[in-house]
Every structure is written in structure tokens, then in C-alpha cells.
Amino acid sequence: MQPRNYLQLTLAILKPHVVKSPFVVQKIRDLIIDNNFKVVRSRRSMISREEAELFYKEHKNKFFYNRLLTFMCSGPSDIHILARHDAIAKWRQLMGPTKVYQAQYNAQDTIRGMFGLSDTRNATHGSDSAQSAEREIMIFFKNFDIKQWHDNEEIFYNLGRLHFDPASFVHTIDKTYKMNGLQNN
Numbered sequence: 001m002q003p004r005n006y007l008q009l010t011l012a013i014l015k016p017h018v019v020k021s022p023f024v025v026q027k028i029r030d031l032i033i034d035n036n037f038k039v040v041r042s043r044r045s046m047i048s049r050e051e052a053e054l055f056y057k058e059h060k061n062k063f064f065y066n067r068l069l070t071f072m073c074s075g076p077s078d079i080h081i082l083a084r085h086d087a088i089a090k091w092r093q094l095m096g097p098t099k100v101y102q103a104q105y106n107a108q109d110t111i112r113g114m115f116g117l118s119d120t121r122n123a124t125h126g127s128d129s130a131q132s133a134e135r136e137i138m139i140f141f142k143n144f145d146i147k148q149w150h151d152n153e154e155i156f157y158n159l160g161r162l163h164f165d166p167a168s169f170v171h172t173i174d175k176t177y178k179m180n181g182l183q184n185n
Contacts, residue, residue, distance in 0.1 A: 009137065010126055037087065
């Protein structure tokens with residue numbers, strides 16, 4: 001019997017200045033799909049001050065904290081839970097360096113290299129570890145149970161038994177397969 005090949009989850013945020021441009025959102029969405037990410041959950045919403053404070057609590061005493069909170073609450077963001085093998089590292093690689101000037105000079109084909117404007121308006125966020133991903137997912141998707149997803153849904157994502165809804169930008173489990181698969185067990 002082969003060992004189970006677990007998918008990893010990460011949180012991805014497309015920041016407010018990016019969401020204002022439908023062309024840019026579509027380009028980033030295409031990059032997500034073209035890089036074999038599965039979109040487990042997706043929402044577009046204004047990040048509340050409380051969510052932003054909780055999300056960026058480790059930066060509370062830094063000089064850019066208030067500017068960051070103000071920006072992140074300035075308009076809608078697209079917030080996604082992405083899944084794939086090595087999702088955290090792959091999403092961070094696709095995003096590019098946090099410092100936009102580095103991305104623009106050393107990684108022009110990354111999301112931040114193409115669409116970042118400044119270190120605050122660097123286009124995207126991605127979790128930096130599995131622990132961060134779990135904490136961040138719980139801030140924006142309070143009803144999402146990571147353990148339950150791994151126990152009950154991950155297998156369908158791993159097998160590709162999904163439907164993709166481009167309008168909602170989310171993959172859903174193919175219910176017909178799920179029913180047939182359960183009946184055959």
C-alpha cells in the first residue's frame with residue numbers, strides 16, 4: 001500500500017488595489033489555475049478592521065502597521081484557500097519577493113513583479129508556514145474545519161474529482177462521483 005500523498009493548504013489574498021482591476025484579477029486567477037492549485041474556498045469581501053488587526057498582530061509595533069491596516073481595509077480583497085502539493089512554497093514562489101523593487105528587478109514574471117506597487121501594495125499575501133496557514137484560514141473562514149477537510153474532502157481534490165466554477169472561482173466536489181464511490185465501497 002502506498003503512503004498517502006497529502007495536499008497542503010495555504011491562504012492567498014489578492015489585495016484591494018489588485019481587485020480594482022478585473023484584468024489583473026483574471027491574470028492572477030489564470031496563474032493560480034495554470035500552476036495546478038485547487039481553489040478550496042473563495043470569497044470577495046472587505047476585510048474588517050478587527051480581522052486586519054488579528055491577521056497582522058505580529059506587526060503591531062512596526063512603523064508600517066497603521067498604513068497596512070488602512071490599506072487592507074480600503075476596498076474588497078479576494079481571499080482564497082488554495083490546495084496542492086507544497087502549496088505554501090509554490091504560492092510564495094508564484095507571488096515573488098515581498099519587496100516589490102526586488103520582484104520588479106529580479107523576478108519580473110512573478111505576481112508581485114508584474115502587479116506590485118509598493119511594499120504595502122505588493123499585490124498578494126501568502127502564508128509562510130503550515131502553522132500560519134492554519135491561523136490565517138481560521139481568521140477569514142471561521143466555519144472551515146481543516147481536519148474535516150483533510151478527512152472528508154481532500155481525497156476528491158487529490159483524485160481530481162472536481163468541478164471548477166470560474167464565476168465563483170472555486171473547485172467543488174463532483175457529487176455524482178462521491179455518491180457512486182460511496183455506493184461501490
